[in-house]
Amino acid sequence: MESVDCLVVGAGFSGAVIAERLARLHQRKVLLIDRREHIGGNAYDYPDALGILAHRYGPHIFHTNSARVWEYLSQFTAWRPYEHKVLAQIDGQLAPLPFNLNTLQCLFPEAQAEALTQKLLNTYGYDSKVPILKLRQQSDPMLLELAQFVYEKVFLGYTTKMWGLTPEQLSPAVTARVPVVVGHDDRYFQDTYQAMPAAGYTALFEQLLDHPAIQVRTGVDFFALRPKL
Numbered sequence: 001m002e003s004v005d006c007l008v009v010g011a012g013f014s015g016a017v018i019a020e021r022l023a024r025l026h027q028r029k030v031l032l033i034d035r036r037e038h039i040g041g042n043a044y045d046y047p048d049a050l051g052i053l054a055h056r057y058g059p060h061i062f063h064t065n066s067a068r069v070w071e072y073l074s075q076f077t078a079w080r081p082y083e084h085k086v087l088a089q090i091d092g093q094l095a096p097l098p099f100n101l102n103t104l105q106c107l108f109p110e111a112q113a114e115a116l117t118q119k120l121l122n123t124y125g126y127d128s129k130v131p132i133l134k135l136r137q138q139s140d141p142m143l144l145e146l147a148q149f150v151y152e153k154v155f156l157g158y159t160t161k162m163w164g165l166t167p168e169q170l171s172p173a174v175t176a177r178v179p180v181v182v183g184h185d186d187r188y189f190q191d192t193y194q195a196m197p198a199a200g201y202t203a204l205f206e207q208l209l210d211h212p213a214i215q216v217r218t219g220v221d222f223f224a225l226r227p228k229l
């Protein structure tokens with residue numbers, strides 16, 4: 001193996017960015033390995049049989065509130081504007097998620113929706129984001145009933161299907177990622193910067209790692225390599 005200054009394990013966002021920074025900023029020779037047969041980690045995408053870019057490990061929508069992160073990655077990709085909006089079928093009715101004031105209007109009779117909206121606004125303020133586990137601690141019976149409705153219709157089925165766990169068994173940070181929104185913003189993410197890399201994620205990683213001081217080896221497990229180091 002050619003001698004290098006640094007070995008980076010894992011060619012997902014973490015490893016690829018570390019490799020790029022070590023090479024470009026610190027002039028280090030870097031070997032980046034990944035045990036999978038490709039770069040990109042979980043964000044890896046590839047053209048399917050019809051030439052449509054597909055995500056092998058689940059869809060990824062780029063979103064961040066950090067101008068620094070956005071500007072950094074913009075060196076390696078152009079962007080396709082994209083904001084994710086989701087409609088879920090709840091009791092036979094299509095309604096926007098994350099649960100917000102529009103969802104309330106879709107699912108409850110007008111007078112009840114209005115009363116609940118006022119309660120939410122008075123309690124949390126417009127545009128606040130309330131984690132479901134926090135809403136379930138409400139002492140107000142109307143809000144508690146709403147919390148129970150949202151918990152059962154939205155969170156319980158979803159987390160059970162996704163992770164095989166109830167919301168309580170998940171880290172609160174995970175359930176807080178999809179809060180109840182006391183506002184009318186129907187977007188799945190509320191971050192300032194949201195988009196898809198114009199040519200896909202794998203192309204972004206290829207640009208990120210396109211540096212003479214970075215060698216990339218895929219299909220190499222660190223634990224298999226370690227005895228040879």
Ligand SMILES: Cc1cc2nc3c(=O)[nH]c(=O)nc-3n(C[C@H](O)[C@H](O)[C@H](O)COP(=O)(O)OP(=O)(O)OC[C@H]3O[C@@H](n4cnc5c(N)ncnc54)[C@H](O)[C@@H]3O)c2cc1C
Pocket residue numbers: 009010011012013014015033034035036040041042043057058059060061062063220221222223
């Ligand atoms: C289904 C799904 C949907 C997601 N959707 C989004 C989204 O919409 N937006 C968003 O911002 N984030 C999303 N994420 C999160 C995103 O995937 C992660 O934040 C990101 O991939 C983390 O990058 P990472 O480099 O830390 O880890 P990873 O992408 O997991 O990369 C780690 C790499 O290390 C390699 N590796 C591990 N052990 C070894 C070893 N011993 N030897 C060699 N290589 C090794 C692995 O093969 C892997 O390729 C989603 C995640 C999943 C699973």
